[in-house]
Amino acid sequence: MRRIIAEDTEWSLAIVPLLTELCIQNIIRNFQENPVLKQLPPEYQEKVLSHLPPDLPLAVTANLIEDEGYWRRCCVQRWPVCHVARHGGSWKRLFFERHLEGLLRRFIPGTTDPCTVLDLLPLCRDFVRSLRVDQLLPPVRLPPAPRTTGDQLDSGSEGDAEESRAYHYPLGPLVAGLSQLEELDLVYGVKDCGMNFEWNLFLFTYHDCHSLAATVKACHTLKIFRLTRSRVDDEKARILIRSLLDHPALEELDLSHNLIKDRGARGAAKLLSHSRLRVLNLANNQDEGGQALAHSLLTNTCLTTLHLGGNELSEPTATLLSQALAVNTTLTSINLSCNRIGPDGGKQLLEGVADNKTLLEFDLRLSDVTQESEYLIGQALHANREAAHQQALSPSHFVLPVTASGPGNSVA
Structure with missing residues (x-):
């Protein structure tokens, strides 16, 4: 061997x-x-x-x-x-949502090739359910061409012409290709501009507005729409709100930290009667249309959360809101902080809350309401929370299993 x-x-x-x-x-x-x-x-x-x-x-x-x-x-x-929990607990969804958000944050209209975004669609369309883009860049601003003697603008102004050239990335083709999209959270502005601040960096133009309105109207899967810190005024708010009337899926609208006043608030009040909204946030605007919103709550049966903090609302709004609270059975949270409700407005709100059995949270900080009214409102809310807790524990809230039974058998 x-x-x-x-x-x-x-x-x-x-x-x-x-x-x-x-x-x-x-x-x-x-x-x-x-x-x-x-x-x-x-x-x-x-x-x-x-x-x-x-x-x-x-x-x-x-x-x-x-x-x-x-x-x-x-x-x-x-x-x-x-934070994988923010992406439905899926790491693959987290990757594609954040990857796509990064491409949108860095996109410069007129400079970046649109294919860098659209080519990703066939790869991510089944995984992206949420887009949170806290920066949308405007085009690179070129120095103005020298004007010859006698040059005049035929119509409009130089500001209008500048705005027409400052539109951002059009989201329409992208959103149309995301068949699972449920949440769209946008800010039209530059996040870290440093010493190079210019108002042009925070310009939500009419071109942007009409393009975005058409985009959200066509996205029938959209449940949450946020457009904050983008200098949205009354007219642009109304354009957006018109596109959301009778939307089949929208549940939450956030237009906080903008420039919305009376007409925009009235448009939002109309939306409450032509939508399934559960959450409406108009905090920190210039909103004088609180009365229209309060009046819409007299008949609304969907809204659960309303945020109107920091809008200079006064006693007339509190009067109508008190009437609405006396009959509304769906609202669970209201924020009226940093307004000018006043002592009499606080008393009227107390009367409305006393007749309400569903409201669980009511923020009245820095609204000139007396401590007594705020305390008594807090006591009423505490009673509502206790009742809701007891109801949740009652046997009627537990569903008994039902088994199939043949002829002559009964189900206990």
Whole structure:
């Protein structure tokens, strides 16, 4: 019997890699050119996925890899803080939503190629449900051309001409391709402009407004729409609100921190009777139309949360709101902080709250309401919360299982 003695005394068969391991390593090395995965047995798929580099092209991985562990590694490599709970608990959804949001934040109209965004659609359309874009950049501002003697504008003003050139990225084609989109949260402005501040960086133009109105109207899956800190005035608010009348899915509208006044607030009041809104936030505007909103609550049966803080609302609004609270059975939270309700307005609100059994939160801080009225309103709300808690614990709120029964049998 012949024996082969290795020249390396430390060599043994134990250190020879298995053929399957060599195949897996080869698949990983060549995955970008030849993405073999679903053809493998499950245990080998797991090994391949655990060693794939997280920077592979999305064109290769997006529609092929569902493994949450792989997408978690992709997210952690790119962003130091990842709140997966904000993205439905899905790491893959988190990756594509934040990746798309980043492209939109950096997009410069007239400079960035639109294909950088639209080419992502076939890869992310099934995973993006929410877009939160806290910065939308305007086009690069070019120096004005020198004017010759006698040049005059035929119509409009220089400001109008400047606004027409300052529109932002049109979201229509993108949103139309996101069949699962439920939340759209936008800010038309530059987040970190530093010492280069110009009002032109925070200009939500009429072109932007009409484009966005058409976009949200056509997005029938949209449940939450927020447009904040974008200098939205009365006319632009009304354009947006008209597009939302009778929207089939919208539940929350946030136009806080804008420039909405009386006419815009009246438009929002009309929306309450032509929508399924549960949450309306108009905080920190220049809203003098609180009476119209309060009057709409007399008949509204959907809204649960209303935020009108910081709008210089006064006693007449409190009077109508008191009447609405006496009959409304859906509102659970109201915020009237930082207004000018006054002592008499506080007393009237107390009368309305005394007849209301569903309101659970009422913020009246810094609204010139007396401490006595605020205390008594707080006591009424506490009683409502206790009653709601007891009702939630009552046996009538528990559904008994129903079993099938044949002829002659009864269900207890």
